[in-house]
Amino acid sequence: xxxxxxxxxxxxxxxxETQVLExxxxxxxxxxPDPQARGRRRPWGRGGAxxxxxxxxxxxxxxxxxxxxxxAAELRAEAITAWFGDxxxxxxxxxxxxxxxxxxxxxxxxCGKSTFLRILNRMHELxxxxxxxxxxxxxxxxxxxxxxxxxxxxxxxxxxxxxxxPFPAMSIYENTVAALDLTGTKASREERDFLVxxxxxxxxxxxxxxxxxxxxxxxxxxxxxxxxxxxxxMALTPEILLMDEPASALDPSSTRRIEETIADLRGEVTIxxxxxxxxxxxxxxxxxxxxxxxxxxxxxxxxxxDTEAIFSNPRDQRTDDYVNGRFG
Amino acid sequence: MTTRMTDExxxxxxxxxxxxxxxxxxxxxxxxxxxxxxxxxxTRPPLLERLGLPLGSIAAAVxxxxxxxxxxxxxxxxxxxxxxxxxxxVTYIALTRLTENGPAxxxxxxxxLLASAGMIVVALLALVIGFVGWRALKIxxxxxxxxxxxxxGLTGPLSPLKEGGALHAIVGTLEQIGIALVITIPLxxxxxxxxxxxxxxxxxxxRTVVEAMTxxxxxxxxxxxxxxVILLFTKQFNGFAAALAITVLxxxxxxxxxxxxxxxxxxxxxxxxxxxxxxxxxxxxMVVLPTVRSGLTTAIILATAHGxxxxxxxxxTSGVTSNLNWNPFNGPQISLPLAAxxxxxxxxxxxxxxxxxxxxxxxxxxxxLFVVARLLGGQQAGEITDRQRRRRATQSVRDMSRIESNHAxxxxxxxxxxxxxxxxxxxx
Numbered sequence: 173x174x175x176x177x178x179x180x181x182x183x184x185x186x187x188x189e190t191q192v193l194e195x196x197x198x199x200x201x202x203x204x205p206d207p208q209a210r211g212r213r214r215p216w217g218r219g220g221a222x223x224x225x226x227x228x229x230x231x232x233x234x235x236x237x238x239x240x241x242x243x244a245a246e247l248r249a250e251a252i253t254a255w256f257g258d259x260x261x262x263x264x265x266x267x268x269x270x271x272x273x274x275x276x277x278x279x280x281x282x283c284g285k286s287t288f289l290r291i292l293n294r295m296h297e298l299x300x301x302x303x304x305x306x307x308x309x310x311x312x313x314x315x316x317x318x319x320x321x322x323x324x325x326x327x328x329x330x331x332x333x334x335x336x337x338p339f340p341a342m343s344i345y346e347n348t349v350a351a352l353d354l355t356g357t358k359a360s361r362e363e364r365d366f367l368v369x370x371x372x373x374x375x376x377x378x379x380x381x382x383x384x385x386x387x388x389x390x391x392x393x394x395x396x397x398x399x400x401x402x403x404x405x406m407a408l409t410p411e412i413l414l415m416d417e418p419a420s421a422l423d424p425s426s427t428r429r430i431e432e433t434i435a436d437l438r439g440e441v442t443i444x445x446x447x448x449x450x451x452x453x454x455x456x457x458x459x460x461x462x463x464x465x466x467x468x469x470x471x472x473x474x475x476x477x478d479t480e481a482i483f484s485n486p487r488d489q490r491t492d493d494y495v496n497g498r499f500g
Numbered sequence: 501m502t503t504r505m506t507d508e509x510x511x512x513x514x515x516x517x518x519x520x521x522x523x524x525x526x527x528x529x530x531x532x533x534x535x536x537x538x539x540x541x542x543t544r545p546p547l548l549e550r551l552g553l554p555l556g557s558i559a560a561a562v563x564x565x566x567x568x569x570x571x572x573x574x575x576x577x578x579x580x581x582x583x584x585x586x587x588x589x590v591t592y593i594a595l596t597r598l599t600e601n602g603p604a605x606x607x608x609x610x611x612x613l614l615a616s617a618g619m620i621v622v623a624l625l626a627l628v629i630g631f632v633g634w635r636a637l638k639i640x641x642x643x644x645x646x647x648x649x650x651x652x653g654l655t656g657p658l659s660p661l662k663e664g665g666a667l668h669a670i671v672g673t674l675e676q677i678g679i680a681l682v683i684t685i686p687l688x689x690x691x692x693x694x695x696x697x698x699x700x701x702x703x704x705x706x707r708t709v710v711e712a713m714t715x716x717x718x719x720x721x722x723x724x725x726x727x728x729v730i731l732l733f734t735k736q737f738n739g740f741a742a743a744l745a746i747t748v749l750x751x752x753x754x755x756x757x758x759x760x761x762x763x764x765x766x767x768x769x770x771x772x773x774x775x776x777x778x779x780x781x782x783x784x785x786m787v788v789l790p791t792v793r794s795g796l797t798t799a800i801i802l803a804t805a806h807g808x809x810x811x812x813x814x815x816x817t818s819g820v821t822s823n824l825n826w827n828p829f830n831g832p833q834i835s836l837p838l839a840a841x842x843x844x845x846x847x848x849x850x851x852x853x854x855x856x857x858x859x860x861x862x863x864x865x866x867x868x869l870f871v872v873a874r875l876l877g878g879q880q881a882g883e884i885t886d887r888q889r890r891r892r893a894t895q896s897v898r899d900m901s902r903i904e905s906n907h908a909x910x911x912x913x914x915x916x917x918x919x920x921x922x923x924x925x926x927x928x
Contacts, residue, residue, distance in 0.1 A: 238914050295775060327777030337768045340882035341790030343892070345899075353786055354778035365906035382900055386892040390882035404776070 234352065234359045234367060237409025244272035244442045245311055245411040247292065247329070252306035253470075254287055254296065261287050263470040264306070267461055269412070274434060274443040276453040276479065279463030279494070284471025285446045288463070289414050292444060293329035294322050310411065327355060329412040330405035330441075335421055336397035338389035338404070344381050347389040347400055348372055351408045367407050374440070375403035376433050395426025399433060406441070413437065415445040419452065431456050450495055454483050462491045553595055554612070561588030585616070629863060635856035647857070652822035661850050666858050668824040669839035672739060673865070675828045676818070676835055677808050679743035680750055684803055688754030689796065695755075696762040697784055707759070713752035721748040722813030730817060737819035739828030742835065745813035754803040761795030762788065790881060797877035801870055808866060811837040836862040 237243055247269040254262040262284045269275040277285040290296045292308055294315060307314040315325040338347045348368045352359045359367070368385065372378040377399040381392070389400055398418055405413060419427040434443060434456050447453050453460055461476035475482065475491045486492045493499050544550070565584030568574045575583060589612060596608050639647070639661055647665040655664030691710070695703045725745040734741060765788050773783035819832035820842055834842070836858055843855030884892070
């Protein structure tokens with residue numbers, strides 16, 4: 173973004189000299205601290221922190237995701253067919269998940285929603301008997317194309333599981349930035365500190381845990397653990413966040429907090445959520461896809477579209493029956 | 501429902517029929533204030549009843565056993581405990597039947613059998629340790645530090661107890677088990693990881709082989725090393741060969757225990773790591789292994805306990821000597837269990853006493869190793885002591901301001917850069 177000065181175009185509504193100065197600051201490593209930031213700086217805590225002014229913010233790998241506004245990208249599944257052994261569980265499922273929106277996958281148990289979700293970040297292939305056909309396109313590139321690294325796809329497409337699963341041997345702090353060490357991403361302490369607060373704030377957990385960050389992550393309540401998992405998935409600023417029934421193991425008030433968190437993340441990341449809770453799908457999603465597997469047949473998308481339309485005016489009788497609780 | 505009840509009155513229980521149609525009730529509103537705590541009812545039987553029956557049965561059984569055995573001479577002395585045990589069961593069940601019905605009697609019967617099994621195990625262990633300790637006590641009178649600092653090289657069979665010591669055996673045991681652990685721990689954990697994290701048909705074969713190896717007689721392991729290392733290469737007894745023989749016996753124990761522990765790691769932890777974009781090795785190193793640290797410690801303890809007491813393979817590979825030998829690669833080197841065996845084989849009572857002292861020392865050494873291992877690695881992942889909790893709390897509060905200021909600083913930088921980014925306006 174700051175590699176060459178040719179890229180600089182000056183918007184009309186800003187003072188040219190300020191622009192150039194600020195850009196040079198971005199170019200320079202380390203950049204001089206912003207005068208405003210200096211004014212707001214708090215007294216340093218003990219623990220030997222270097223001044224954040226020495227952080228090369230613009231050249232930092234971990235902070236790159238925070239430079240360019242929204243990271244959200246469109247995810248497009250094209251004609252996904254999936255098998256477990258000889259059993260076909262999905263048949264030519266295509267779905268476009270628009271950037272920055274929340275897409276809910278609904279449908280009765282065993283209709284292939286979770287399989288579809290796991291195909292979206294290549295977790296499907298962890299099961300030895302599993303195979304698939306079709307494409308998953310992110311940023312104009314099929315993540316299943318030869319030469320595409322599975323770890324790269326998963327870095328861009330985060331996932332939150334049904335059961336909260338913070339790493340038991342790690343503290344809240346370590347859990348939040350676990351992705352750094354796990355993916356071998358170098359980060360200074362200042363960058364880690366920033367990521368911890370930023371990610372926990374995104375998961376609306378910061379205020380509850382900021383004074384006990386070094387306690388084990390397993391000591392939190394179920395709902396807090398799940399939000400810790402959201403923070404952990406958000407730390408490397410993924411473009412997509414997949415959620416597999418993230419609130420089904422939680423009580424109603426924790427569920428509400430998770431839903432609020434999802435609402436906060438809307439726009440920042442593309443969210444795909446599997447849920448069995450019809451009201452939840454209605455409350456939180458922009459788009460809705462109804463999956464169904466007829467008896468002894470693979471799962472398909474019966475209907476998809478705007479959530480409002482799916483719930484108020486579905487085209488298919490089966491969708492109507494399902495969203496109104498008449499079967500499933 | 502229209503009349504407001506005063507707090508002193510106890511509201512009559514109401515049913516929906518007496519109310520005004522199909523409404524709901526809010527029972528707390530009509531509850532009088534709590535003036536006295538309700539009297540507590542204990543559902544457990546009183547202490548006398550719980551302890552009286554078993555203790556009475558045991559007393560009756562012991563009395564009968566003693567009467568039939570030593571007093572009347574009807575049964576041999578060895579049969580006294582057996583008779584007493586069965587009589588205790590009979591008395592206890594008969595007495596229970598007086599007040600309880602069928603299922604409860606069965607529960608008590610099985611309960612007594614299980615508790616007895618536990619007691620027999622504890623009693624056997626206590627008997628072994630007590631016997632060794634009691635026989636070793638004789639040396640305490642003449643015990644001095646020299647027992648730990650001298651060998652038996654200059655001590656004849658008729659020398660008094662205060663002469664000679666077990667230093668040569670202590671050194672031998674520590675060196676041999678040390679070398680064995682250096683080989684066993686990495687190889688064992690690596691094999692267990694292979695069985696769990698990679699798997700496949702070859703892994704199933706390896707698992708079967710490992711299971712078969714646990715049944716390998718120790719003397720066979722000793723002979724194997726004797727034939728493959730001593731006869732072929734070293735041409736003489738040495739401690740390293742003994743360590744190798746012990747390793748052959750420790751490895752299957754280590755692999756099997758580590759395998760069981762690794763299998764208990766929830767699959768969703770591995771998935772969570774992989775879903776973050778990690779490689780498999782990173783997940784193993786940073787998620788799986790830290791999670792099972794306590795279990796792996798137990799595996800190491802089990803393997804050590806198995807290996808440290810091995811006698812036959814050491815006899816076949818390292819030989820018997822009365823002299824101290826620091827070099828495990830050259831010349832015979834005795835270990836504690838082998839030394840105990842050699843001492844106890846001797847006809848002199850003082851030598852026998854030395855044997856029991858060495859055995860007691862071995863028990864003590866194992867105990868120390870266990871305590872150290874538990875202290876170092878015994879903590880379950882995610883469980884912390886109160887002291888750690890307090891220290892982490894202090895640390896958390898201390899670091900909070902650092903984190904917040906670092907965050908504010910970087911956030912301000914980012915805001916400045918974003919504000920100045922010309923492409924930003926277009927992409928937004």
